[in-house]
Amino acid sequence: MSDTTWLQRAVSALTAFRESDRPVVSLARDLLWVVAVVGGIALVLYLFAGTWPAVVTIESESMVPNMNVGDLVLVVDEDRFGELTTWAEGQRTGQSSFGNYGDVIVYRPNGADSVHPIIHRAMTYVDTAAVVESGLGAYYDDPHGGYITQGDNNPYTDQPNLRLAGVGIVEPVEKEWIIGKALFAVPLVGYLPLHLAEFAVVVILVILIHDFVLARRKEKNE
Template sequence: MSGTTWLQRAASAITVFRESERPVVSLARDLLWVAAVVGGIALFLFLFSGTWPAVVTIESESMVPNMNVGDLVLVVDEDRFGPLTTWDDGRWTGHTSFGDYGDVIVYRPNGADSVHPIIHRAMTYIDTAAVVESGLGAYYDDPHGGYITKGDNNPYTDQPNLRIAGVGVIEPVKKEWIVGKALFAVPLVGYLPLHLAEFAVLVIIVILIHDFVIARRKEKNE
């Protein structure tokens, strides 16, 4: 009996929430709907891609002309839809993506979560990194194997020519540092995540205006 009473109260509260015309309740209802849609899309992307984040935005010109600033890139697990292929292997197998041989990967430089992941092409895989000096006077303190990567628009590979503040010289990419590989890109859509706060404010304003207009129409009809 108590269980039935609880269910009845919950159903009654949901009905009141759904049918209420109070502005605050109406706004909360709309925001919950938006959150449900966004959450559903995020869940679908995760299940499809097998990794997270499932989408990234191109923020630099390092991959021009094959990827441009503002492109929204769908990222999948490195072995989904075929094994990860390097540029070297792609020359022999004919595998291409984004205008060149091999796959483009998203990776956390030196495994760090404190900086944005890098999206560059996997050029080759080495079993052991020799202690290599670069023009920066950089070298690997703890040599290990991994992927050598390069931006299509860059003259040099990331290893060992790229240094990031707080991270150091970029080392060969271990497999556990890979977020995923790029599957395809949608031009310009990536500007939306770059301005997510502004977009959220715009959505709320649109919802408020919509609710205000609906309320005024009801008042006139009454």
């Protein structure tokens, strides 16, 4: 009996919340709907891509012209829809993506979570203790095996030429550092995540204006 009473109260509260005309309740209801829709989309993307984040935004010109600032890129698990292919392998087999041989990967430099992930093309894979010649003529004594990466618009590879604050010289990318590989990009849509705070304010304002207009119409009808 107590369970039934508790259930009845929960249903009654939910009904009151759903049918309430109070502005605060109406706003909360609309915001919960937005959160539910966004959460549902994120879940579908995760199940499809097998990785998180499932989408990233291009924030620099290092991959121009094949990826541009503001592009929203869908990222999938590195072995989904085919094994990860480097530029060197793609040159031999003909496999390409985003206007060049091989796959574009998203990785955490040196495995660090303190900096933004990098999205560059996987150029080749080197074994332990390999020596890599950069585009600038420098040599990098690799402390471990991993992928050598490079932006399509950069004249040199990330390893050993890229140095990041708090990370140091970017090392060859171990497989554990790879978030995923880029599948396709949608132009301009990525500007939305870059201005997420502004977008949230606009959405809230639109909801408030919508609720205000509906309330005024209801008052006139009554």
